[in-house]
Amino acid sequence: MSAAAALLAALALGQFAPYVRSRVKPGDDSTQCLYWTVPQVTWSQATQGNPGTAGDTEFEAVRVSFKSWEDIFARCGNLSLREGPVINERRVGYRRNEQNNNVVLFRTLNCSTVVAEKDACWKAETCASQYDCWDDDDSTLAITLTTYDKRSGIILDSDISFNAGQYTFTTVIGAKCEPPAPTNCVPADVQNTATHEIGHFIGLDHTRANGSTMNPSASPGEVSKRTIDTGSSSFVCDVYPKGRASQACLHPTVEDTLGAKDGGCASTGATSMGAALLAWAVWGLRRRERGGRS
Ligand SMILES: [Zn+2]
Numbered sequence: 001m002s003a004a005a006a007l008l009a010a011l012a013l014g015q016f017a018p019y020v021r022s023r024v025k026p027g028d029d030s031t032q033c034l035y036w037t038v039p040q041v042t043w044s045q046a047t048q049g050n051p052g053t054a055g056d057t058e059f060e061a062v063r064v065s066f067k068s069w070e071d072i073f074a075r076c077g078n079l080s081l082r083e084g085p086v087i088n089e090r091r092v093g094y095r096r097n098e099q100n101n102n103v104v105l106f107r108t109l110n111c112s113t114v115v116a117e118k119d120a121c122w123k124a125e126t127c128a129s130q131y132d133c134w135d136d137d138d139s140t141l142a143i144t145l146t147t148y149d150k151r152s153g154i155i156l157d158s159d160i161s162f163n164a165g166q167y168t169f170t171t172v173i174g175a176k177c178e179p180p181a182p183t184n185c186v187p188a189d190v191q192n193t194a195t196h197e198i199g200h201f202i203g204l205d206h207t208r209a210n211g212s213t214m215n216p217s218a219s220p221g222e223v224s225k226r227t228i229d230t231g232s233s234s235f236v237c238d239v240y241p242k243g244r245a246s247q248a249c250l251h252p253t254v255e256d257t258l259g260a261k262d263g264g265c266a267s268t269g270a271t272s273m274g275a276a277l278l279a280w281a282v283w284g285l286r287r288r289e290r291g292g293r294s
Helices: 003-012 057-076 127-131 190-201 230-239 261-267 286-294
Strands: 040-045 080-083 102-107 140-150 157-165 275-281
Touching: 040 057, 057 080, 057 190, 057 230, 157 230, 275 286
Parallel strands: 040 080, 040 102, 102 157
Antiparallel strands: 140 157, 140 275
């Protein structure tokens, strides 16, 4: 194999790595990886839950999803994910000098139907928080919005939103919904979706590795991502090793100068802090993909 062919093969294989870390610039290995450096991250569910899910079962499904990751952290990690109180919060993103919650919420309205075209929020990309609506691609199931320090990759805030206007989220295991829209079936599973999004929440990007929780697409009724695969588990043990500092990808001494969210932000300097927002969009279910599979 020529050197060029070997390089291409390596690049292609990268997509199938057991896990892929999120980067300051997605896919650019010359930029820092995203990761938490605090010993404990608190997350909260929004009080509204999802009106379309039976009872309050969506709350428990999200809890169980976090628990799956927490169990791995307890075994080999240095970070604890702790559930905070349910809060009346409909905003995502990071606001300076405010208390920032890492929130999990369901959006039931689409911004394109509730926000005027001329509204300034479109350009500012604040419609979702301002009008409590889904402003991403219709076909995206859920999105994790992570705010991090651009220089160090240290995560400051992460919020998970479900596209509950477009998708019906359920918590049961049952027959997969196939057209024409039968009843008593599973269209989109809360736990399957949440387990994947929490992977983004802690700094994982997509991989096409077979059977990975971080696979970018999902088929209707899928529940296999509820179980965290060994590749994604090894990310926790590698990047958040028990008894040691969380691992950066570049400049391994960064932990000496940058610390936790509260103390560390100041040391990064006002200019480099520029709260970069990154939407971890699309874990698939694009309609054309669904069509292609059938
Ligand atoms: Zn994803």
